[in-house]
Amino acid sequence: MELDLEGCDISVADLLARLGIDPSEVGIVTVDRRQSNFDELVPANCRVCIFPLMFGG
């Protein structure tokens, strides 16, 4: 899905809140393929992937 965040300084945590996703259910977030912490800012025109809590196989 695409979100228009132009002009906003938004963190990963803010993004999760905006999407209605409970952070306690999030395992990994990547921003442009790099694993990110919740307090990192989300740059414009980036790709964000949100994965559930899970283990390596």
Next chain:
Amino acid sequence: MKTLRVNMDRLEAKWESVLPEYERLGGRALIAKILLTEVPPHCEPLGPNNKLIFAPGLLGGTSLSSSGRLSIGGKSPLTGGVKEANCGGNGGSDLAHLGVKALVVEGQPADGKLYQLYISGETVELLPAEEWRGLGTYVTAEKARERWGADCTVISIGQAGEFLMGAAGVACTGHGEQNSRIAARGGLGALMGSKGLKAVVLDSTGTDAPPLADAELFRASARRFAKELIESPKTGRKGAMHTYGTSAIVAAVNEMGAFPTRNFSAGSFEAAENLSGQRLREITLERGGKVGTACMAGCVIACCNMFVDKNGEPIVSTLQYETIGLLGSNLGIGTLDEIAHLNRLCNDFGLDSIEAGAALGVAAEAGLARFGDKDSFVSLLEDIAEGSVLGRVLGQGAAVAGRVLGVLRVPVAKGQAMPAYDPRALKGNGVTYATSPMGADHTAGNAFGARLEVDPLGTEGQCELSLKLQLDVTILDSTGLCLFARPPVFGDPQLMVDLINGCFGWGWSVENLQEYKKTVLQMELEFNEKAGHTSADARMPEYMTQEPLPPHNTVFDVPDAELDAVFSAL
């Protein structure tokens, strides 16, 4: 409980009291101690002086969820060092019910023939099994169950083990349709083959669980453990592991650029979406297969699946992440059906799908198969099962395949193939691959998912993270607990202490637990050092330090000095 020693020179089995120094050890820890005490470190891994050890974990055979994993070990033909590989299924629990703390197989039969070992509550018999020579593990299990009963657990090797191949694992039947669990790594199937042992059959009918020193403490702790697993967002019924199984992580590893692709030449695969946990679940359920099943009785996580073909016929149970990586993206193969077919063949031939997948990737790079062409890989796997010269080369694993075929891009550490996390994009795993006494083994300390702790692409903190993970898994591997069952006991180590005290009444504290973890690694490192391992063995392959991995274009650059210092805090 007792030690059951099987001497293959004399073809006799003998019960022994457990030595005092073995009493408080189980699974991986016990294997390390037996190797240090009884096996000459410089021995030929496939010769008469090595020993093959089967050991349930300390909590094996109890009612505790997810605690029945079976540890198998010996000196590894692949790494030349200590090896413990464990598998789900019923083997660990059955051995514990049969009162076996360790089954130690020694010597080699003078006649070069194959044998089967039958263990029940009443008898132990070592009998000829030449009629099973050349059979795969599925048929071997069927034949054994025809003879000994449908409820028996069958631990067996396939053709790869008979040919003493370094990629050979040991198969174990499991709960329900989970008929092929593999203690895959390190070439232990070859060690079993070198002992002339085709199968171990366990008949635990009429046996009881091991006695509990403090039943009230144990049961209360076990209830809490199960409750926390059930309520955990990771392992509960709505969690990713139950819903999607280990393949839940395909999309994330691919997105992070660590998904091995075409012989570890890239870290993301264009067809990864077809291999995801969601896709596996959709296909499986559409066709009438199963998801969310357990490999051992009583496991509340139930992360397994039964993958079926378009007609609903079972292909493999269970199709897992590592196999999807090594037999899928690593070979340029982008459908689960094709991967499941290759997985079925590996399981049947008794091959580690990681080692075999890596060797096939090397073969493709040498021009012996074509990336993306499943049939070309089937042909090579059949070569392995037939024992052709080429098959014997590939069956020895990726390192030997690379040397023979003149390929330098060989993803191994300590001679053992890397699992499905490229260490250039997940550097904590690279530290584990390089330094673990087990060689390249994700179960020895997997940094995937260590959110908030360490940047997977950076070098900072990787060694500390790896050591922490390496220490933590030792207690899981020594108690028979599944890696996925770790949240409750890692979250509160006192819970693990209570479980152990409830079982044995040892009066342990959390400090004892921490000391135990260190002791396991120290024993393993000592064995490897005596076997001739040096710091030169604790390195990534040179190409991984020089060849950037797309899409991040990173190399493995954790400094050698830091790798050498990983265990200095022990």
